[in-house]
Amino acid sequence: MIDTKDLIEHPEKYRASQRARQEDESLVDLVISAQQTRNEAIARFESLRAEQKAFGKQVAQASGEEKDRLLAEVKDLSQRVKTAEAASNEAEETFRSLQRRVPNPIHEGVPAGGEDDFDVLRTEGSPRDFAAEGFTPKDHLELAESLGAVDMERGAKTSGARFYFLQGVGARLELAMMQMGMDQALAAGFTPMITPTLVRPETMQGTGFDVEHDDEIYRLERDDLYLTGTSEVAIAGYHADEILDLSSGPSRIAGWSTCYRREAGSHGKDTRGILRVHQFNKLEMFVYCSAEDSAAEHERLLAWEEQMLAKMELPYRVVDIAAGDLGMSAARKFDCEGWVPSQETYRELTSTSDCTTFQARRLNIRERRTADDGAKAGTRPVATLNGTLATTRWLVAILENHQQADGSVRVPEALRPYLGGQEVFEPIR
RNA sequence: GGAGGUGUGCCGGAGCGGCCGAACGGACUUCACUGCUAAUGAAGGGUCCGGUUAACCCCGGACCGGGGGUUCGAAUCCCCCCACCUCCGCCA
Numbered sequence: 001m002i003d004t005k006d007l008i009e010h011p012e013k014y015r016a017s018q019r020a021r022q023e024d025e026s027l028v029d030l031v032i033s034a035q036q037t038r039n040e041a042i043a044r045f046e047s048l049r050a051e052q053k054a055f056g057k058q059v060a061q062a063s064g065e066e067k068d069r070l071l072a073e074v075k076d077l078s079q080r081v082k083t084a085e086a087a088s089n090e091a092e093e094t095f096r097s098l099q100r101r102v103p104n105p106i107h108e109g110v111p112a113g114g115e116d117d118f119d120v121l122r123t124e125g126s127p128r129d130f131a132a133e134g135f136t137p138k139d140h141l142e143l144a145e146s147l148g149a150v151d152m153e154r155g156a157k158t159s160g161a162r163f164y165f166l167q168g169v170g171a172r173l174e175l176a177m178m179q180m181g182m183d184q185a186l187a188a189g190f191t192p193m194i195t196p197t198l199v200r201p202e203t204m205q206g207t208g209f210d211v212e213h214d215d216e217i218y219r220l221e222r223d224d225l226y227l228t229g230t231s232e233v234a235i236a237g238y239h240a241d242e243i244l245d246l247s248s249g250p251s252r253i254a255g256w257s258t259c260y261r262r263e264a265g266s267h268g269k270d271t272r273g274i275l276r277v278h279q280f281n282k283l284e285m286f287v288y289c290s291a292e293d294s295a296a297e298h299e300r301l302l303a304w305e306e307q308m309l310a311k312m313e314l315p316y317r318v319v320d321i322a323a324g325d326l327g328m329s330a331a332r333k334f335d336c337e338g339w340v341p342s343q344e345t346y347r348e349l350t351s352t353s354d355c356t357t358f359q360a361r362r363l364n365i366r367e368r369r370t371a372d373d374g375a376k377a378g379t380r381p382v383a384t385l386n387g388t389l390a391t392t393r394w395l396v397a398i399l400e401n402h403q404q405a406d407g408s409v410r411v412p413e414a415l416r417p418y419l420g421g422q423e424v425f426e427p428i429r
Numbered sequence: 430g431g432a433g434g435u436g437u438g439c440c441g442g443a444g445c446g447g448c449c450g451a452a453c454g455g456a457c458u459u460c461a462c463u464g465c466u467a468a469u470g471a472a473g474g475g476u477c478c479g480g481u482u483a484a485c486c487c488c489g490g491a492c493c494g495g496g497g498g499u500u501c502g503a504a505u506c507c508c509c510c511c512a513c514c515u516c517c518g519c520c521a
């Protein structure tokens with residue numbers, strides 16, 4: 001949810017952001033006029049209400065005929081108060097629904113345009129030259145199956161398409177990777193968390209997901225609960241309606257959870273293997289910090305992601321996502337895309353978003369502000385950010401990039417301590 | 430699943446339908462006093478919205494788990510929901 005005061009003071013900033021997102025900029029003016037209508041309605045209601053309260057005091061003190069007379073007089077006022085209140089509530093609702101439709105204004109420097117208009121900021125490492133090494137790389141599923149790491153067929157048998165079993169070295173590899181990520185997060189001062197994966201509609205909506213219309217969300221209608229596509233949802237909801245103390249710096253949480261996605265719009269896309277699945281695990285960084293610190297924190301999250309990718313010894317590139325592909329909440333988003341040899345392309349492995357105060361405003365998460373002189377001051381919304389430390393999808397990149405001509409897979413060195421020192425995964429069939 | 434109970438400010442805890450934004454404790458902040466700490470005394474507090482303002486102040490409104498309702502008027506009465514507690518049943 002955007003800051004309406006800011007929008008009214010700097011409408012051009014919001015119009016420009018809407019243009020970059022390739023969205024309707026007239027929304028900005030709709031919000032402004034709805035806000036005026038609302039304020040007028042509130043003022044009308046409140047002055048009537050004040051009158052009614054004053055009358056109420058008289059009624060309380062009066063008695064007998066005097067009281068009856070006052071009651072007769074105030075009945076009409078009561079009606080007018082009710083009418084004005086209803087009008088005020090309606091204007092409020094109209095305003096809020098418009099306000100909720102305005103996406104977070106983008107940061108300066110974010111490329112304009114849609115999905116394909118991203119900027120490549122950097123490329124780290126370089127893809128292996130398999131031709132020079134004298135063999136054609138296998139794809140991750142072929143590798144995984146020969147290693148006994150993934151069973152897609154039985155996943156489909158028990159649960160349907162896009163479900164799978166991780167088993168053997170696949171299961172171990174994922175656990176090792178998560179543990180390594182958790183250790184890195186711990187060293188950086190994060191608080192580890194394992195989060196609920198079913199949340200109430202208010203929590204889902206608070207994070208910016210549209211429960212009614214989002215086809216990506218699994219819903220349990222009978223219980224009015226929603227399966228989360230990322231632990232971000234629960235962690236963002238964790239501090240809803242709270243006032244935080246961030247005086248000693250950002251609050252950083254490393255959340256592990258299983259994630260559920262319907263992948264409704266992607267029939268026929270990435271159907272092979274575990275690249276795009278309905279259920280996977282993810283270790284997520286989540287940060288609550290002061291608004292002015294969010295851009296710097298965003299850089300830190302990106303650095304921690306890259307640190308993990310480096311430890312996995314994966315070639316990747318860093319991408320600045322274009323405005324139209326940011327979603328409602330993010331003012332900026334960096335993806336790290338790992339090289340996938342079988343596809344000869346880069347695929348998303350991490351994604352980090354700076355949601356500034358957008359998410360927190362909706363979730364009503366604030367911090368207490370201390371004035372420059374150290375005296376008391378009011379509250380203000382915090383900023384929230386998130387970023388990926390590891391996901392099941394990484395197995396794709398790890399297996400493919402570290403495969404060897406004989407079908408075995410070399411274990412990245414940093415991961416070995418988490419696998420009992422194992423250096424190579426050997427095919428079992 | 431069944432029966433009952435509770436939900437008030439940072440915490441504890443009162444609260445006849447009007448004089449309750451809310452008694453009384455504690456915590457906290459400031460001031461006073463004491464050689465320091467402690468103790469004591471005094472004073473002060475929340476959040477949100479609107480008006481006004483450069484900003485503060487100030488004025489008005491809302492908020493007593495959440496949402497509806499009754500009433501001229503609701504923390505107080507009624508209904509629904511949520512959370513927690515106790516007992517019974519069921520179950521990993």
